[in-house]
Amino acid sequence: MNAATIIAIIVIAAILFFAVRYIYKEKKKGKTCIGCPYADSCPRHRQNGAACGSTEQHNMNIR
Amino acid sequence: MELAYAMNKNSAGTVIKNESLGTAAGNMTLLDAEPGQTYIIKEINTDDDEMNSFLFRLGCYQGEPITLISKKKKSCIVVIKDGRYNLDKMLSEAIII
């Protein structure tokens, strides 16, 4: 086992670790589609989703 | 109402067509109108209260001027207040001038 091998193993482990951690964090934040260019403005991931998500939005009947 | 009418002349500026012809022209829809002319809306008849009130809020209601900019077989472009809108056939036919 030479130095390059050890470095390679560490690099692979680190890359995978950070990738998985990033995805995990995003999922926790509620962003289900990682890297979606629209993730920030996607109505599906609004924090104050109650205002626009869960209510009877599909129904055009006006209160 | 008078106030609104006085306004029409002010903002639209052009001669209002159907008004000068009086009622002789009868009822016609936007699709029978001539491009470039301004008309007074006589009636909005979409059979859809929500649509009616939506048009109202754009300034498209009875007594208001509407200018036809261009028309095609299935749509037309109009000026309501100071905005330009594309209307489809169904909606153009629902606006009686």
Next chain:
Amino acid sequence: MRIAFAGNPNSGKTTMYNALTGRNEKIGNWGGVTVGSKEFQLKKEFAGDKEVIAVDLPGAYSMSPFTPEEGITSEYVRTANPDAIVNIVDATNLSRSLFFTTQLLELGIPVVVALNKTDINEKEGTKIDVNKLSAKLNCPVFETVSTENKGLAEMIAKAISLAGTTQKAPYLQADIDLHDKNAVDAEDRKRYSFVNGIVSDVETRKTLSAETTSADKVDGILTNPIAGILVFAVVMWGVFWVSQAWLGPLVADWLVGWIETFQGWVAGQLENSPAILSALLADGIVGGVGAVVGFLPLVMVMYFLIALLEDCGYMARVSAVMDPIFKRVGLSGKSVIPVVIGTGCGIPAIMACRTIRDERERRATSMLTTFIPCGAKIPVIALFAGAFFNGAGWVSTLSYFLGLVLIFLGALLIKGITGYKYRKSFFIMELPKWKAPSLKFAFKSMMERAKAYIIKAATIILICNTVVQIMQTFDWHFQVVEEGAENTSILASIASPFAILLIPLGFGVWQLAAAAITGFIAKENVVGTLAVVYALTSFIDTEELAMTGGANTVAATMGLTSVTALAYLFFNLYTPPCFAAIGAMNSEMKSRGWLWGAIGLQLGTGYTIAFLINQFGTLFTEGHFAAGFVPGLIAEACMVAAVVLIGKRVRAHFDEQYQLHKASKAAKATA
């Protein structure tokens, strides 16, 4: 402290919000870009030491909502009690905007009016007496140009200083029974005449808005059913040609060179290490991700051009010209917006279907909109265009318009299955004033998306590539697969059964099947997986491919001809999109039946298109049908049968619903 931004659609709320908060929310020159509320802290230079949150709301014409986005706005200003409201008024359309303003002024919350787009007024010679308007409205009025940051600081400072005070309304609605339609109507009329009175007092126009201008002549052409669609086709072809055949590849070639050098260097460093490690790092991670990142310039250029299109006001004209066609196939004119948005990403496109009123139309649109190739499909298209069609720009244009055709056909099919109910459907679209697109904004939007693309490549795609690489390297006993025995790997044995199904389509090998499967996680994965399983990276380097024999070499490596390559490309484009989009569809459709119908339709469409292209393409080029014609035909027949069966069932159900109660009971009894 919270300051809400409210105003008519397309008055520039989000542009102002972006300028004040430093955010980069999506903007566009048409009404209804923002469909949900957003909030963020004001920049220090505007807020001072105070903590001020700006809330961007969707555009609304009044407090009584017509569409769901309008509902969000009126509900927010009514119930969330913001400390102040900034009412953005489109200065070019004062007479319409002030209707909403007078309603906001009645709420008691301090209002500051931002008279936006005053630069356009200056150009057109329209003058608005700000002091008079301010006196009439009983609130401060500021002239602003949010695209140039003009007047924003004073305006927002005033809004902050007013927070907590009470607004005195210049016009109060009479106490009427809000359920009485006529009374409400009369009251609204009174309000409008009040507004009209103000406007005639404060506004002097040089250019009358009702005059036909040269812009109207352009609009006349762009909304003409024949010329308009031709122009749209040329514009889209231009976008694809510049991004995928000219400027994009120019930058990409250079980038790919660097990536390859880096990959070579990594492989060199690992010469003495175990082969698995080299394969994992150099081929899997660097090679696979590199292949996807190599297409970044193409995607970036495309996003840049699309941002320019969205910013100039062309999109509203596209919706207008497409509306009659969409109506004919049983979709709403509003279905055009999701289709337009779908060029960027399918998920917001599916979300945008919410504005469609009719349930059937809404579900049909969200099920069909992903036929439009999204940004993630660009690398796949570019890969095949580069390797098999000499980087031709027509491949992506064709993909786009074939997607449109499939939407029409799919809509007709859905119309047939569900039994079309005649319904009045109105379409009204404001045609915003043309404006020179902002290069700065387009650049920002491009960089934002590039960042997201890189993040996606470095996370999801990287992990997928690593997994693919591992599955390819090992067999089920976790032994390293011998050279020449690749078919025993885990990946091969999982993908092979699927590959058999793909034989009639002309690409029944496990490598291609595996790539198509990983594509469901993210479409870019198709490229990544192909790079890994074939150990190829120089996909877009057409020069290099030409030197080594061009398409023939790739054809030999992948076992594809031009015909089967096209079939494979279209298969990947028109089968179901990524899982995220399917999830979005699920949450929008709210119906198991429709969701499975959508997945089935998309699978069937992808399969059918690929089948037709492969079989007839082969017939055309080689004079005989390709392998698996009969089995493919049987599969197609099964699909048709399934469609007919579902159609029958749905219609029976439909009839049942509309028949008298007795009849349905009788039917149940006999069943």
